[in-house]
Amino acid sequence: MDWERYLAPAAMALSAMPVFLIAGLVRGGRLHLVNGLDASRVRDPERLARRLGALLAAVGFSVLLGAAGLAWAGSDEARVTGVVIGLLLAVNGLAVALILTVARARRVDDQGQRPGSRSTRR
Template sequence: MTVHDYLVPIAMAVSAVPILVSAVLVARGNLHLINSLDASRLPNPARTAAKLARLLAATGVAMLLGGAGFYWAGDNEGRIALVVVALLLAVNGLAVALILAISAARRSYRDRPGGNEGARRR
């Protein structure tokens, strides 16, 4: 195998690292990293952080597995197509789940007395 055979798997593995780092940061309670979620306004910020961190980690793992899949596929075009389709379904499905979870978290914001929720609706 040449260096070119390792290039795509390595690129997939390296591109998964920022997502995995984000998952760790969100799991530690840094919800502001996710679309500027305000943890102080959530009814259960720890549960929300855990859910979003799991979805981010699953996306990172899917990308790592995609890199392993590309290594396994080698030069076989049929295997490459299989890995591409599996990766598209997994990552995009997890992205939709993440968007829905963020949307649900935003809908669950508590109304705080003295807040400016009405200012955003105008």
């Protein structure tokens, strides 16, 4: 059997495992793993943690599917190109979704109110 054919897909599949670990930690409430996000400064940290954990898990599954796609493509350059382009679109699209989710997270100030609300303006 030609084991060298499966070396790159296996390495790619192994590289998805840390993403699943981080997704589980973030879903468990460790939001600081995402760009140093402070859970005490977010209005609904549990909801944000679930959303970010799901998006990170989707990145891990995309990488796993990409590894399976590379194993399927073998040495066919057209198939490999298709798998790589699909993986590129999926992972970058999920990265944009992660960035937008963090940017849209409702922040609160030290008194537990949203910044910019009427009660915090003077």
